[in-house]
Amino acid sequence: MRIGIVDVDGHNFSNLALMKLTTYHKQRGDEVEWAFPLLPYDRVYMAKVFTFTQDDITAYQTYDIVRGGTGYDLQSKLPADVENCYPDYSIYGITDTAYGYLTRGCPRGCPFCIVAEKEGKQSKKVANLENFWRGQKYIKLLDPNLLACPDWEELMQQLIDSKAWVDFTQGLDIRLMTAEKAAMIRQCKVKKLHFAWDNPEDELTFEKLKEYRKAFSLPDEKCKVYVLTNFNSTHEQDLARVYRLRAIGYDPFVMVYEKWNAPKETRRLQRWCNNKIIFRAEPEFAKYH
Ligand code: SF4
Numbered sequence: 001m002r003i004g005i006v007d008v009d010g011h012n013f014s015n016l017a018l019m020k021l022t023t024y025h026k027q028r029g030d031e032v033e034w035a036f037p038l039l040p041y042d043r044v045y046m047a048k049v050f051t052f053t054q055d056d057i058t059a060y061q062t063y064d065i066v067r068g069g070t071g072y073d074l075q076s077k078l079p080a081d082v083e084n085c086y087p088d089y090s091i092y093g094i095t096d097t098a099y100g101y102l103t104r105g106c107p108r109g110c111p112f113c114i115v116a117e118k119e120g121k122q123s124k125k126v127a128n129l130e131n132f133w134r135g136q137k138y139i140k141l142l143d144p145n146l147l148a149c150p151d152w153e154e155l156m157q158q159l160i161d162s163k164a165w166v167d168f169t170q171g172l173d174i175r176l177m178t179a180e181k182a183a184m185i186r187q188c189k190v191k192k193l194h195f196a197w198d199n200p201e202d203e204l205t206f207e208k209l210k211e212y213r214k215a216f217s218l219p220d221e222k223c224k225v226y227v228l229t230n231f232n233s234t235h236e237q238d239l240a241r242v243y244r245l246r247a248i249g250y251d252p253f254v255m256v257y258e259k260w261n262a263p264k265e266t267r268r269l270q271r272w273c274n275n276k277i278i279f280r281a282e283p284e285f286a287k288y289h
Contacts, residue, residue, distance in 0.1 A: 043062060
């Protein structure tokens with residue numbers, strides 16, 4: 001078969017599903033390539049992760065188009081024999097980084113997040129590291145909430161044993177931090193960590209961040225905390241979280257929910273806080289122009 005693949009979101013982020021589909025078809029002896037509009041294919045896979053990405057309306061030359069990804073349908077899933085394939089990183093020219101999920105699902109069910117609906121409200125182990133890592137220098141983990149998984153210890157040990165640089169791209173849930181978990185995170189090779197403080201009413205997050213700050217031997221700028229704004233919080237609450245996080249040794253990073261719909265003050269706050277040259281030069285938001 002001749003298979004065409006389309007990354008509808010563009011090539012800024014590598015699409016794991018397309019990498020796995022490529023391996024799956026190559027193992028069956030099929031030809032796989034980025035789809036060209038004028039060439040005939042037995043099947044074309046179109047993958048779209050982001051809902052805000054415009055669909056690709058190109059008329060691909062095939063009778064069999066398979067569309068998938070959260071950008072099309074929250075419930076779409078790869079068949080198990082594709083899901084278990086080692087990703088073909090070569091389609092994006094990636095040589096030194098492995099991408100993947102060790103777990104899926106999250107018990108939190110935050111109202112602005114699709115994970116619970118898409119993957120379920122339990123964090124479950126879905127793979128071992130060897131399913132997507134073969135000695136690469138860097139590992140980018142896509143797990144939504146690894147610390148909520150009952151198998152966190154075994155999985156953390158796999159990451160430690162890899163001796164690769166690990167990036168917990170979706171952050172770690174500080175509310176689930178314990179001394180044992182922090183000790184294992186310390187043994188991982190990490191360049192930076194990030195957490196989130198989404199709900200300003202949630203003092204537990206702040207207390208846990210304070211309690212564990214010294215457990216990670218990283219400088220302030222390597223311990224980032226995402227501050228969700230424009231979603232159930234006032235400007236005063238947003239600013240207070242930024243100041244309080246900075247005071248206890250974290251690097252706050254303002255995330256704006258539905259930015260197109262955000263007040264000017266929130267966008268100014270984001271510019272001030274996230275540009276670290278400005279943030280250090282002018283520590284008071286009221287004086288930032
Ligand atoms: S903790 Fe993170 S992954 Fe889990 S529901 Fe909330 S935002 Fe989503």
